[in-house]
Amino acid sequence: MNTSLTTLGNGPMPGPSPIAGGGLVLAVPSKGRLEELTRKAFTNARMAIARPGGARAYIGAIKGQPHVTVRFYPAGEIARGLIHGSVDIGVTGTDLIHEAAENGPENVVFVRGLGFGEADVVVAVPDSWIDVTHMADLADVASDFRARHGRWLRVATKYVNLTRRFFAEYGIAEYRIVESAGATEAAPAAGSADLIVDITSTGSTLSANALRVLDDGVILKSEANLIVSRTADWTPLRKAQLEAFFSVLGGVPAGISTLL
Numbered sequence: 001m002n003t004s005l006t007t008l009g010n011g012p013m014p015g016p017s018p019i020a021g022g023g024l025v026l027a028v029p030s031k032g033r034l035e036e037l038t039r040k041a042f043t044n045a046r047m048a049i050a051r052p053g054g055a056r057a058y059i060g061a062i063k064g065q066p067h068v069t070v071r072f073y074p075a076g077e078i079a080r081g082l083i084h085g086s087v088d089i090g091v092t093g094t095d096l097i098h099e100a101a102e103n104g105p106e107n108v109v110f111v112r113g114l115g116f117g118e119a120d121v122v123v124a125v126p127d128s129w130i131d132v133t134h135m136a137d138l139a140d141v142a143s144d145f146r147a148r149h150g151r152w153l154r155v156a157t158k159y160v161n162l163t164r165r166f167f168a169e170y171g172i173a174e175y176r177i178v179e180s181a182g183a184t185e186a187a188p189a190a191g192s193a194d195l196i197v198d199i200t201s202t203g204s205t206l207s208a209n210a211l212r213v214l215d216d217g218v219i220l221k222s223e224a225n226l227i228v229s230r231t232a233d234w235t236p237l238r239k240a241q242l243e244a245f246f247s248v249l250g251g252v253p254a255g256i257s258t259l260l
């Protein structure tokens with residue numbers, strides 16, 4: 001697995017930044033698989049993240065980057081912070097940028113994929129729905145579901161916005177979203193929803209719950225990314241700090257130069 005943040009090799013250990021004052025917020029995932037792999041990626045790039053207060057502390061630092069404050073946030077919060085400009089640089093899943101706002105991708109620069117957190121957001125139905133293999137079949141099911149069952153078709157998901165946009169592309173409007181905070185795959189068997197939209201990587205959670213991805217049901221392919229906010233307040237000082245940060249990672253990436 002390639003967890004390198006650099007494109008041009010690791011380079012020398014960074015010295016103290018010549019720039020004083022101001023400061024950038026670098027947000028990294030506070031828990032789960034993304035936390036561990038993100039920290040490994042920064043360590044590989046000789047930018048090891050220190051978390052002096054331990055696993056429950058929410059502020060960290062990078063040696064040699066005195067103008068960078070590391071904040072540990074849930075992955076979804078990082079996406080929202082990058083879009084709104086309260087986070088300058090962040091690592092999170094691309095799925096969360098797309099889910100957080102329809103114009104989310106326009107408000108950030110995806111600097112590079114990090115080679116982990118690879119997963120697809122998919123539409124999955126019970127294995128027993130043998131005649132439903134494509135979104136067009138689902139559209140047929142949705143259109144007469146209420147007449148047949150006396151209630152709307154229910155979709156369990158935490159990807160409410162991605163679901164609405166994707167279903168609209170197929171003209172599917174007759175359904176209800178059941179917001180799910182976790183264990184979404186359990187919802188159809190538990191009777192709280194008819195189908196789901198969720199993230200999958202190996203597919204084992206879907207098959208363990210007798211669910212199947214529709215043939216054209218991949219909404220998007222996601223990966224952990226190093227991301228820069230376009231909406232942050234890019235004063236000349238902070239732009240210089242951003243350049244200093246990326247100089248350690250092999251140079252300022254092309255997409256960033258439009259900010260500078």
Ligand SMILES: Nc1ncnc2c1ncn2[C@@H]1O[C@H](COP(=O)(O)OP(=O)(O)OP(=O)(O)O)[C@@H](O)[C@H]1O
Pocket residue numbers: 031032033034074075076077092093094095096116117118119199200201202222223224
């Ligand atoms: N099985 C998986 N394989 C690879 N990447 C995944 C997998 N599940 C989730 N991810 C990635 O990690 C991100 C965070 O997922 P996770 O399940 O840790 O979030 P959460 O705990 O539900 O959300 P939050 O961290 O915002 O509270 C996902 O949005 C996706 O980008």
Ligand SMILES: O=P(O)(O)OC[C@H]1O[C@H](OP(=O)(O)OP(=O)(O)O)[C@H](O)[C@@H]1O
Pocket residue numbers: 185198199200201202203204205206
């Ligand atoms: O396709 P799979 O490889 O089965 O992964 C999919 C599962 O991973 C995530 O959950 P979570 O992070 O709670 O699960 P995990 O750590 O067990 O993968 C996601 O919400 C799915 O439930």
